[in-house]
Amino acid sequence: MRLFLLFVLFIQLFLLNSCKKYKEADPSFFLKSKTISVTTNPLQGTSSNKITDLWVYTDGKFQGVYPVGNLIPISSKENGTKINVFAGIKNNGISDTRIFYPFFNFLTIDTFVAAGKTIERDFTFNYKNVTTFTWTENFDSGSAISVKKELDAVFEIVSGAESFENKSLKVTLFPDSGIAGRLQSSSDGFFLPTGTGDVFLELNYKCNTPVTIGLTDDVQRMPAITLNPQEVWNKTYIQLSTIVTLLNTSKNKVYFEFYQNPSGNAQSYLFLDNLKLLYIKP
The missing domain is CATH 2.60.40 (Immunoglobulin-like)
Incomplete structure (x- = not known):
């Protein structure tokens, strides 16, 4: 008898649920x-x-x-x-x-x-008014740029078809030069806040070899990301918050590092334009 009553109750619940009307989605x-x-x-x-x-x-x-x-x-x-x-x-x-x-x-x-x-x-x-642009570089000022060469590479300011906007920086590593090219911001360093996720580097770039980007205090280097080869101009946003905290210095410098093309018989190059180092204070 108990099993029969449970069966009847189950059937009733099933029928009730089957008869419910579902609300149509809002137009x-x-x-x-x-x-x-x-x-x-x-x-x-x-x-x-x-x-x-x-x-x-x-x-x-x-x-x-x-x-x-x-x-x-x-x-x-x-x-x-x-x-x-x-x-x-x-x-x-x-x-x-x-x-x-x-x-x-x-x-x-x-x-x-x-x-x-x-x-x-x-x-x-x-951009929000609270955004701090601690460093911008578009290379339009010619020789008075805020980037310097650290290792073997040839600097050239280009325009026209090779550039992204107006003028751009071209950095070339030739097969008969050193194995690595490095460049970095030429100031004494930038204050960047710790304890916030809102620290970024914006840039336009193209390259035919992997390029590592990070921060340095001239003693140690903290890589943030390695960009893959990109044969056409690209825009990217690099979050620096983690390495800002790890480096923990008031004199942050941005660096770019790349190596000779793996083929060994071709030039390795990096084009840069429109660098922006920006943050929002926590």
């Missing part, structure tokens, strides 16, 4: 990015960027991360929707470490759009 409209850009003032350097994703919050709640150009579904509500959009990057150029870039202000869109509609718009970001 949605779609947001799609067109041009992605960054505006800067003369003290902030280039507007070049590599924003790859948009981090979207709707009415204060995180909705998701969307590659630039993809459709972003937004719930269509009678009283409108408040949308906050953050600029996303590949941290250290790695696809698996995507973050929203902490130095850009987010954009706010407060709008009502009918369900089913798609709106396309440009997104223009700018």
Whole structure:
């Protein structure tokens, strides 16, 4: 008898759950990015960027991360929707470490759009006022650049087809020269705060051999990342927070190091432009 009653109860619960009506999803409209850009003032350097994703919050709640150009579904509500959009990057150029870039202000869109509609718009970001640009170098000043040679390599300021914007730095290591080339910032060193994740180096570059980038105090070198060969100009964002803490000095210098091409019979080269060392105090 007990087993029979349990069986009947099970059947009733099954039927009740089967009869439940599921709430339909809210009607949605779609947001799609067109041009992605960054505006800067003369003290902030280039507007070049590599924003790859948009981090979207709707009415204060995180909705998701969307590659630039993809459709972003937004719930269509009678009283409108408040949308906050953050600029996303590949941290250290790695696809698996995507973050929203902490130095850009987010954009706010407060709008009502009918369900089913798609709106396309440009997104223009700018730097937060609390951002400190402790070092910028675009190589446009010719010989008065803030980078110096440490090991065998040939420096050349290039323009035209070889450059990225206006003028760029070309560093070449010839087969008959030393096995390694190194260059670093030529100042006495920069203060960079510890205890924060918001310390980055931005740069445009191309190279035909791996290039290691890090910080030094002229006694020890702390590598942050090794860039793979990149035959066309690329933009990357390198997070330096960990090695700033490890080096623990008030005189941080940025260095770049590369070696002869593995083939042994070709020039190894590195092109640099638009260096920015920036942070936000904790």
